[in-house]
Every structure is written in structure tokens, then in C-alpha cells.
Amino acid sequence: DNGREVPGFVWGVVISQVVLFSLFSFPQLILLGLKSGPKYYWIGEATYLILSLSSKLCLGLLFIFATFSFDRLEESVTA
Secondary structure, eight states: OOSOOOOHHHHHHHHHHHHHHHTTHHHHHHHHHSTTGGGGHHHHHHHHHHHHHHHHHHHHHHHHHHHHTSSSHHHHHHO
């Protein structure tokens, strides 16, 4: 134990990514449950695109805000 703790933004990244990436299973389950699921394949793909962009946007914003929350760049690298 060196007295260092995990920064709060790391927990935000981990939790938000677990939640966002677990949402990827729902479009597949819904399309598999429909009798005419293959007919709506494009809706599933559009949903995957939206989920992918939103998870990447969330991750990028968390990193940007976490970096700007420090006074100096060296603090953000060694945190």
C-alpha cells in the first residue's frame, strides 16, 4: 500500500462502459424474439451504430473532464 487511491473518474469509466456495453445485447435479443426479425436487420445495425457512438462519446468526455479536473498535466498522468 503506497497511499494512493483509484481516482473517481476511473470508477466512472468502468461503470459507464459496463452499462453501455451490456446494452448491446438487447437489440440482438429483440430481433431474435421477433418472427420477422431478419426483415428488421437494418434497425439492429442502426441501433449498434448509435450504441457504439454513444459509448465512445461517453468515454471520451469522461477522459476530457478527468484531465481538466487536475491543476497540472503531470498530476493527471501520475494519478
